[in-house]
Amino acid sequence: MSLMAFLNETVSDSLKGTISGAYYLFWGIGFFFGPVIVGKLGEVSHNNIGFYVFALALLIEAVVMMIFSKQSFRKEAIGNISK
Numbered sequence: 329m330s331l332m333a334f335l336n337e338t339v340s341d342s343l344k345g346t347i348s349g350a351y352y353l354f355w356g357i358g359f360f361f362g363p364v365i366v367g368k369l370g371e372v373s374h375n376n377i378g379f380y381v382f383a384l385a386l387l388i389e390a391v392v393m394m395i396f397s398k399q400s401f402r403k404e405a406i407g408n409i410s411k
Contacts, residue, residue, distance in 0.1 A: 334393060 335347045366378035 331389065331393065334397065338396065 332351055336344055339347050369377045
């Protein structure tokens with residue numbers, strides 16, 4: 329599941345536009361400044377540091393999504409039990 333789909337499933341209907349806008353704002357900032365920052369990191373240290381930075385970012389994203397999906401799953405399970 330993508331992060332955008334996950335966010336749209338977890339927020340209320342009134343916040344879906346705000347979440348989408350914030351997601352694409354930060355995506356655009358990262359898309360623009362990410363290569364510049366990784367390039368500068370590569371100049372001051374090893375050239376392959378970009379791969380490590382990207383791997384760390386993906387690991388952090390995966391952990392955060394696991395944490396929030398467990399909370400979302402618990403809410404759904406509790407809601408199904410009470411029906």
